[in-house]
Amino acid sequence: MNRFLGHVTNKIDAKGRVSVPAPFRSIIQMAGYTELYALRSLHLPALDVGGPELLTRFDKHLGQEDPFAETADDMSFYLHADGGFLKLDGDGRITVTDFIREHTGISADVTFAGANTHFQMWQPDQFETHRARVRARLAEQRRQRELSAPAGSS
Amino acid sequence: MNRFLGHVTNKIDAKGRVSVPAPFRSIIQMAGYTELYALRSLHLPALDVGGPELLTRFDKHLGQEDPFAETADDMSFYLHADGGFLKLDGDGRITVTDFIREHTGISADVTFAGANTHFQMWQPDQFETHRARVRARLAEQRRQRELSAPAGSS
DNA sequence: AGCGATATCATGGGGCACTATGGGCGTCAA
């Protein structure tokens, strides 16, 4: 398995550390990384986390934009100033810094959620709320589609 | 890790010194520099700081931006006249000169922000303002893109 | 199939090293 899948909630210990779920870790380690790149999601109170190549991927994307447009500057600032590395300790844990807490509202527990090529870190309640909202949206969309199409599908 | 990434805010002490974040320092040392070149950012109340090669890079960059030789000369003048060196002391600190304070509004604290190949120095509030504005702009752009494309989100 | 041995994982905690910060003191120049 080489994709980030499913979600788990882990505790933050007294020293402010939290274990990255083993399945997620193994994906990272398989690629040979000991560091994680984390980015504060634009539209969600969550962090997008992946191997350092996640940053490279974004960077490449940036390179395709017009380097003199304001957007390119914004993107660069966002990627580099509003992102950071998370170091995995020997036991596969990361320390939950203020950088993480501020954006996510995380305090005592962390929900790790798979997102295919990377994963996300959430405050558990926020995650649950978001999950419910996404389900509702998808159901609504499905309903819309059924209204505009003749019944009898699937 | 060989890129400037993330942001930290450090205090200026009674003698007007401030610690350059250790991760940033290690990148600089790895490149073999003991001096930093600081440049007043054109569009932002911030300083762009990096090794001496930063000057060359900016020079080239700005030269390409505008075909008019006159502008290129202006840029070159600007780079050399409005830039300065920052010396790292034995403990990895730099003294915050008026050259820095005037352009940035820095007085008691400094926010160091990574920018991939170099880093920036900001007055904390200004940094936060800029960060929020950039996020807003990018979020708006993303929203625009979604309007013209089929739905589907993470 | 039963059941103990083994591995894996999340969590806890000790302790050292490093970092940010504070401050002393000598030097050099105005």
Place this chain on the structure above:
DNA sequence: TTGACGCCCATAGTGCCCCATGATATCGCT
């Protein structure tokens, strides 16, 4: 002398490395 600046040391807090524990899953042998 006074003040700016270099170099040095002190210290509190944090981060990081290492090992311990218990719970759960896996394996292997009878």
